[in-house]
Amino acid sequence: MPKANVTFEDIGITVTVPAGTRLIEVSEKVGAGITYSCREGECGTCIMKIVSGMENLAQRSVLEDKVLQENMAGRNNRLACQAQVLGGEIVVRPG
Amino acid sequence: MEPGVAVPLAPGVHWVGALDPNLREFDVILKTANGTTYNAYCVRGSAGVAVIDTVKAEYADTFFARLEQVARYDEITAIVLNHLEPDHTGALPELMRRAPQARLYISVRAQMMLKALLKSEELTYTPVNTGDSISLGDRTLRFLNTPYLHWPDTQCTYLEEAGVLFSGDVFGCHFCDARLFNDRVGDFRFSFEYYYAHIMRPFREYVRDALDLIEPLELNLIAPAHGPILRDAPRAYVQRYRQLAAPQLHNEADRDKTLIVFYISSYGNTARMAQAVHDGAEEIDGVRASLYDLQGGEVAPFVDLIEEADGLAFGTPTINGDAVKPIWDLLSSLAVVKVSDKLGAAFGSYGWSGEGVNMVEDRLRGLKLRVPVKGVRVKLIPTEDELEACRELGRELALHLTGRIARRVIDMSELLKESTHAQG
Structure with a gap:
């Protein structure tokens, strides 16, 4: 199965994960600082910054796009509960 | 203050707010031993009238009664909201109905909140940021974006020609005294400090950013959204905020x-x-x-x-x-x-x-x-x-x-x- 490396910059830990994993599945277990509330892509609590590797995440859904816009998120932001890794290297931090 | 009378602060500037002396707890987190005030203001220029903030919904009638003494609804060209919390926007829907021609000015971060507050996606408003201003003819209202003081949407509005800062909740406090002005009311120093400690303290980095914008202004008077209007030594309150936003004790191990x-x-x-x-x-x-x-x-x-x-x-x-x-x-x-x-x-x-x-x-x-x-x-x-x-x-x-x-x-x-x- 293809793998991806997700680095949580705030805690200095890189996790090797299977492609298709959502960030939420990893960040909570590893103790990264990204926080969650609804966990279903509605509230925007888990907005995170993609430091690098945006191209290694699946495209935003219409729903995620709407929530990011409503929260005035920037181009480098994604929702950790929605973003799915495809492969390669991804570096994220809360925010 | 006579009941229901608009109070002049400066030429062409009036307080048109409401007193709420019976409130004993605000927003769950604050005690209010002698109530509070919801301060709203009206500014008249040669080519327009601006209303800055409104009041809690229960006090809308008082607000409109005061406003009507100093302006006709069809004269109002601008409604400025420094903060969208319901204690300042309770009379907004009715004000918009009575003055439909007035343009609404809110901070850039207030847009989603306004839609949620008024439950409408079909709103006409102008988002403003630091450096933006509107003209009332011979008077100019300039905006200072001061986020997180104490909500994301908060801003201050400065009347340049009179040196009046409409500061929203910044420099405010929950203190109710009909004499309104800081050199006339009872001793409100405790309320000023208490308000800072509960409302502004979590955002002290933003307080410092806001003070960077406010300190260079010529300040003849600070008109906050709650509590006494600061006309006597307004800059002392700005200095006090600067002190409160810094660590209180020297840290002898600062580098650690x-x-x-x-x-x-x-x-x-x-x-x-x-x-x-x-x-x-x-x-x-x-x-x-x-x-x-x-x-x-x-x-x-x-x-x-x-x-x-x-x-x-x-x-x-x-x-x-x-x-x-x-x-x-x-x-x-x-x-x-x-x-x-x-x-x-x-x-x-x-x-x-x-x-x-x-x-x-x-x-x-x-x-x-x-x-x-x-x-x-x-x-x-x-x-x-x-x-x-x-x-x-x-x-x-x-x-x-x-x-x-x-x-x-x-x-x-x-x-x-x-x-x-x-x-x-």
């Missing part, structure tokens, strides 16, 4: 990162673990660790300590499947300070199941602290190896604080194993 280890212990086991966490952290250069027994202190000074700390570690026993009350009392008292940039950890001894440590870790994450090191849980009396694990926790926290932690690479399967183990 600070780690505070709080604990509470029934039989001394969690206390020994706390000592070990502290000692481990102290081994690392550039970290100043402090150890506090929660049983020997009160919440308020501990909150002051936490505000200035870089890292926090909490030692708790588990009793009947929960962390203990003094820990929760402290962790539920942090709304008045900013903690989201801090590092957190938990540890503790337990007799049966030991859920307390994970619960505290979850709470710390909920408060947006980083929790980079898994907590140490020890069944009953810690062995020397377990105390060494506590010292290692302290060392790792200290290395994280000083940015010297070695980066690690782990596989997802290890994480899954760890979490299964933790639940078992």
Whole structure:
């Protein structure tokens, strides 16, 4: 199965994960600082910054796009509960 | 003040707000021993009239009665909202109905809130930012974007020609006195400090940013959204905010990162673990660790300590499947300070199941602290190896604080194993 490396910059830990994993599945277990509330892509609590590797995440859904816009998120932001890794290297931090 | 009369503050500027002397608690978190005021203002220029903020919905009639004394609705060209919280926007829908031609000016970050507040996507408004201004003919209202004082949307509006700052909740307080002006009302100094401590303190970085915008202004008068209008020595209140937004005590170890280890212990086991966490952290250069027994202190000074700390570690026993009350009392008292940039950890001894440590870790994450090191849980009396694990926790926290932690690479399967183990 293809793998991806997700680095949580705030805690200095890189996790090797299977492609298709959502960030939420990893960040909570590893103790990264990204926080969650609804966990279903509605509230925007888990907005995170993609430091690098945006191209290694699946495209935003219409729903995620709407929530990011409503929260005035920037181009480098994604929702950790929605973003799915495809492969390669991804570096994220809360925010 | 005569009942229902608009009060002049400066040529062409009137207070058209409302008094609420019977309020005893505001927004759940604030006591209001003599009530509060909802301050709204009307500014007249040669080519337009602006209304700045409104009042709580129950006081709309009073607000409109005062406004009608100084302006006709068809003259109003601008409605400025410095803050969208309902105590300032309660009369907004009716004002918009009575003055449909008036343009609404809100901060850039207020847009989504306005739609949620008025339950409409079909609104016409102008978002404004620092540097933007509107003309009322011979008078200019200039906007200062001052986010998080105390909501994301908050802004101040400055009437240039008169040197009047309509500051929203900044420099405000919950104090009700019909004499309105700070040189006429009763002693409101306590209310001013109390309001800052509960409303602005968590946002002190934003307070400092806002003061950078406000301090260069010529200030003849500050007109806040609650409490006395500051016409006597307005700059003194700006200076007081500058003092309040800085650490209160000199830090003699300013170059070090600070780690505070709080604990509470029934039989001394969690206390020994706390000592070990502290000692481990102290081994690392550039970290100043402090150890506090929660049983020997009160919440308020501990909150002051936490505000200035870089890292926090909490030692708790588990009793009947929960962390203990003094820990929760402290962790539920942090709304008045900013903690989201801090590092957190938990540890503790337990007799049966030991859920307390994970619960505290979850709470710390909920408060947006980083929790980079898994907590140490020890069944009953810690062995020397377990105390060494506590010292290692302290060392790792200290290395994280000083940015010297070695980066690690782990596989997802290890994480899954760890979490299964933790639940078992």
